[in-house]
Amino acid sequence: MLLSARYVLPVSAPFIENGAVLVRDGAIVEVGSRDDLAARHPQEEERDFGQAALLPGFVDLHTHLEYAVFRGMVDDAPYSQWKLQVMRKEAALSPQDWAVSAELGATEAVRSGITAIADITDTGASLAAASAAGLRGVVYREVSTMDRGEVDGVVASALDDIERWQEEASPRIEVGLAPHSPYSCHPRLFEAVASVALERRLPVAMHLAGSKDEHDFIKYGSSLLGREYREESGWSSIGWLPTGVSPVRYVYQWGILEVPRMLAVHCVHLDEGDVEVLARTSVAVAYCPRCNLKLGMGIAPLQELVDAGVLVGIGTDSPASNSTMDFFDEMRIGLLVQRGLAGEARFYPAERFVRMATLDGARALGIDHLVGSLEAGKRADVVAVDLSRSHQVPTRDPYGAIVHTANQDDVLMTMIDGSIVFDRRAADAAELADLAGRAEQVQAKIRDVVVA
Numbered sequence: 001m002l003l004s005a006r007y008v009l010p011v012s013a014p015f016i017e018n019g020a021v022l023v024r025d026g027a028i029v030e031v032g033s034r035d036d037l038a039a040r041h042p043q044e045e046e047r048d049f050g051q052a053a054l055l056p057g058f059v060d061l062h063t064h065l066e067y068a069v070f071r072g073m074v075d076d077a078p079y080s081q082w083k084l085q086v087m088r089k090e091a092a093l094s095p096q097d098w099a100v101s102a103e104l105g106a107t108e109a110v111r112s113g114i115t116a117i118a119d120i121t122d123t124g125a126s127l128a129a130a131s132a133a134g135l136r137g138v139v140y141r142e143v144s145t146m147d148r149g150e151v152d153g154v155v156a157s158a159l160d161d162i163e164r165w166q167e168e169a170s171p172r173i174e175v176g177l178a179p180h181s182p183y184s185c186h187p188r189l190f191e192a193v194a195s196v197a198l199e200r201r202l203p204v205a206m207h208l209a210g211s212k213d214e215h216d217f218i219k220y221g222s223s224l225l226g227r228e229y230r231e232e233s234g235w236s237s238i239g240w241l242p243t244g245v246s247p248v249r250y251v252y253q254w255g256i257l258e259v260p261r262m263l264a265v266h267c268v269h270l271d272e273g274d275v276e277v278l279a280r281t282s283v284a285v286a287y288c289p290r291c292n293l294k295l296g297m298g299i300a301p302l303q304e305l306v307d308a309g310v311l312v313g314i315g316t317d318s319p320a321s322n323s324t325m326d327f328f329d330e331m332r333i334g335l336l337v338q339r340g341l342a343g344e345a346r347f348y349p350a351e352r353f354v355r356m357a358t359l360d361g362a363r364a365l366g367i368d369h370l371v372g373s374l375e376a377g378k379r380a381d382v383v384a385v386d387l388s389r390s391h392q393v394p395t396r397d398p399y400g401a402i403v404h405t406a407n408q409d410d411v412l413m414t415m416i417d418g419s420i421v422f423d424r425r426a427a428d429a430a431e432l433a434d435l436a437g438r439a440e441q442v443q444a445k446i447r448d449v450v451v452a
């Protein structure tokens with residue numbers, strides 16, 4: 001099939017005006033001028049998207065697909081309070097409810113042009129939903145405990161799940177391991193995760209240095225995370241002493257940052273020298289600007305990270321924290337806050353954010369040999385984005401148009417491995433209404449859970 005559009009953005013090469021991408025057997029065969037490709041392949045079926053851009057699918061470096069039904073549940077609380085409220089509501093959901101929630105998350109992802117995810121899941125629902133939706137990427141089995149006596153059991157049960165999940169997952173999905181965060185994992189758990197990840201070559205992800213409360217709990221021993229959260233988790237009788245170091249330094253000493261293919265999510269509250277630790281250990285960072293802003297966590301120091309050579313991609317986090325998985329909003333707001341912070345000193349161009357959203361994200365997951373750019377030989381993970389609407393025309397620079405004018409409703413088509421997983425012109429409204437109805441029913445169960 002020949003996909004053509006006004007603009008083709010290979011990401012690894014300059015954009016092509018009136019370009020096309022030739023896709024056969026799930027792979028990209030050629031990328032170039034539309035007229036040239038059409039002339040040389042006259043028999044090829046063509047789909048012309050017109051005033052639109054074709055670009056690599058977005059790599060969302062931080063999702064929790066299974067939290068989609070939490071959308072709008074806790075919209076006005078800072079991080080620690082938000083975390084507590086979400087935790088208290090989680091208990092009301094059954095495995096079937098989590099499945100509906102994850103299905104909604106996966107549906108939104110592909111409609112937003114996301115073709116690869118790095119999803120942290122507690123229930124496993126994300127794995128089935130991501131596989132069914134055709135998504136690519138890594139699904140990480142979450143682990144947590146502050147109780148040293150529970151560490152062996154927690155790891156053993158995670159490994160059981162991982163073995164089962166590896167059999168159940170679609171061939172495009174790899175299974176990884178995710179120690180939840182510095183404030184919810186005993187040091188021995190970090191050591192155990194590091195050792196099994198090395199032994200079994202598992203990718204690892206963790207939330208790190210997200211909120212100020214996390215930073216203060218680790219360094220100074222106090223904050224809401226040190227009291228209510230530990231009580232809620234049943235760890236209030238377990239001693240905790242201030243460590244005197246930042247979350248990054250704290251987990252560094254347990255060996256977790258040295259695991260190959262380590263992904264650190266958030267990295268907002270970094271102390272002096274933390275960026276060098278992340279760079280030295282080759283940790284990739286998921287920049288989640290909207291979630292960080294919405295929960296009052298702060299703004300990650302993108303400039304320092306990039307300057308130190310840290311690989312940074314973009315993550316939406318879940319609708320529980322971020323309300324939508326709109327990847328255009330994520331790029332746009334992520335870019336604007338950095339311009340606002342740095343002023344003219346470090347002025348990120350839109351093109352840089354499109355690369356972070358695609359190729360850099362793929363590099364962070366170690367799948368850039370397969371996807372992340374439109375190049376002959378790579379798998380055909382391609383999105384078509386409409387640039388013809390009243391809020392977009394006239395268009396001059398397609399990168400600027402993608403970042404500054406487009407939103408998830410402008411996605412015309414999402415293709416993964418050469419298969420169209422979302423096609424706006426064929427989208428079934430009844431199917432979506434049915435899913436929305438089921439999600440509404442699940443949300444009803446958590447809406448009235450009383451939280452202190």
Ligand SMILES: [Zn+2]
Pocket residue numbers: 062063064120207265317318
């Ligand atoms: Zn998260």
